Structure formats: C-alpha cells, structure tokens
Amino acid sequence: MMPGQGTLLVPDPAERENLSTFVGRAVRLDPAAVIRLRRRGDRYVSAWAATSFEVLAVRTVVGELGVDDVTAGGDVLLTGLRAPASDGRIDLGFSMDSAWRTALPPVTGFSHIDDIPARSLVELAERGVELAAEHGSGHGPPASLLEQTVLTVTGAGERAEVPMRVVFALTAMDFIPHGGDRPDARRIAPGEIVRVRASRTWLRLDARYGSVARRRGPALLAR
Template sequence: MLHVADPAERENLATFLTRALRLDVAAVVRLRRRGERYVSAWVSTGFEALAVRTVLAELGVDDVTVAADTVLAGLSSGSPIDLGYSMDSAWRGALPPTDGFTHIDDVPARSLVELAERGAELAREHGSSHGPPASLLDQTVLTASADRISVQVPMRVVFALTAMDFIPHSGDKTEARRIPPTEIVRVRATNTWLRLDARYGSVARRRGGAIPLTPN
C-alpha cells in the first residue's frame, strides 16, 4: 500500500507520473522508502537516465516496482493505494546511492533549456524514426568543474531533465525565455553517477569512464 495524505504531495506525484507516462505509456515506477516520512519514485526516461521525485508519503514495503498508471489512477483519491502485484522484474539496473554525491557546480537552468532547444533542432535535422542519433545524445554539452574536479554532462541527461519538466517556467511550454534568470540546476556526482537536481525533481545517469572525484 502507498498512502500520500497531503493533497499537494499527491498532485506533485501525479504530475511526475503523468510526465513519465507521456514518455512511455507502459512506464513502471520504482517506489523506495526514504527514512520514516518520505518515498522516492523512480522512473526511466528513455534517455538512459533515471528521473526521481521524493514526496511525503507512507509505503508498506521498503522497495517495490509497480505500473505507473496504477499509482496515477489511485492518486485521485486520498485513500491508501493498493499497488497490486509487484513488477520488480520489469526494472532494469541499479539505482544511484542516496548519499556520497559531491556538489560540483550550479548551472543556470535557462542555459540547460537553451542546450535542449538546440539539441532538439539538430535531432529534427539528423534524427530518424528511431529518434535522435546516438552521437547527438552522447555528445558532451556541458562541463562542470569545482577545484580540480571536472564532470561531463551529455545531451541525453539534459534531454531527460527537460522532458520531465523539472525546471519551473511560465506558460504551457518549457522555453529558455520563460525561465527566470536566477533559477539554477545543481550538478552533483559520485565516482560512478552523475545527477542534476532541479526544483521539481532530479535526473541521474551512470558515468561511463568516470573521472575519479579526487584532486590530481
């Protein structure tokens, strides 16, 4: 069972799941208890990156994967949600750790949306029926640095962040000009994971050929 008593938290989780289902109509969500009062909901974005939002809630088990549309339908009432049968076998791969991330830099959210806009234009020009070319998705579009630590952010992670609409904006569509100049996205990393934290959620991806997070 999942119980999200606060109406605002139900709305937050419903918005998150709606965006996940927009990317994949058969999406599953992995619910994981975080402490005594919170539950983190994880989904795959289709960009080889995971998205997460944490809400104030009660979960009857420590960790379970279920159909996203089942949870979304149950959120319409304030009653505890019967999650039904678990779909743990549908989840592929591990989750990033909850601790151990190093804060690398704060990046203007508007800059990331501009990168996504330019990437979308290139995808339309050079993509196919299978979506954007892998060379575009894997291209490093941002390098965040702190002291002597450097982390590369690929386009696919930026696409995942904007596809989940985690950056606040005015209007119905995420556009760079609608993003307040003061809005930031925080870049964090471990030796093996990259994470971008925005106001409404985070995206994370394993770092291929990761640079150790230690000074040279």
C-alpha cells in the same frame, strides 16, 4: 498506521499532486513505464522512472510505503493517485519488480560540483531538438547527439561532463519551472538554477521539481 505492503499513503493532497504530475510525465514518455518506489527515512518516499534517454528520473514526496522497495505499473499508480481511497491510501496493484532492470544510484556519496543557470540547460535542449529534427529518424535522436558532451562543469576538485541525453531527460520530465505549457528558455527565471552533483560512478542534476541521474561511463543496466 503503516500502509499495507501493496499500498502507498501520501496524506497531503499537494504532495499527491506532485507525485501524480511526475508519474504522468513518465507515462506520457512511455505508456508502459513502471515506477520504482523506495522508502527514504521515516517520512519520505522516492519515486524513480527510467526514461527513454537511458537516464533515471526521481521525485521525493512525504509519504509512507508498506515495504522498503517496490515497483508498480505507472498507469496503475497514476490512477490511484488521481482517485485514492477515502483514507488517502493508494493501491499499487500487482508487483512489477521483475520489470525494473536498472541500477539505482546511492543515496549518499555525491559531491556538489557547481550550480548552473536553468535557462542555459533549456537553451541546450532547444538546440538539441533542432539538431535531432535535422539528423534524427523515426526512432528518435541519433545516438551521437545523445552521447555528445554539451556542458563541462568543474568545482570542488571534480570535473563532470554532462551529455545531451541528461539535458533532454531533465527537460522532458519538466523539472524546471517555467511559465508556459512547455519549457521555453525565454520564460525561465534568470535566478533559477540546477545543481550538478557527482560521485565516482554517477552524475546527478537536481532541479526544483526533481532530479535526473546517469551512470558515468558505460552500462546503466544492471540491477
């Protein structure tokens, strides 16, 4: 049975835990975070969060959504995921559609550029944190550091530049598996990879536990 318009159904407890972890990280980064839920085919729901790095994060789980597209408060969604109704349904509360102001990338149209070692990205993030501590302020890392291209990936006739803000978002959302409380390059398996994909207008990094996406060029904002 399809859930009501204001509800989400994620029957598998493991999938519910996966989504709860994603939403929890988004809320930890921004207590006022909203989560945009979109139906993806007949069996999947994608959850999107806009991070403070002006980079989008997404995780897809097996589930059912009562509408094609709805935005929920992160805190409300997290509460529902941790204590769903007896039938597994999650109340999304009041619609927060007006709070979402960011365009989403298309589902298709991405080319696979190359795979890069996840350890390398975590090492870049670690160096970036050190630089941010030296040159940042109470408002976070300087814009010049966030915009700096830290990796250039080529393949399939494409060239993609990866800025530090995308690397920061990937590690802040904890999408790369590691053996500790936080990402540490020394604990990343050597064979763990992150897939770099790009379209004409978007860059996307796909890791084991989720993806981050950033519009190529100016302006992430625009619905």
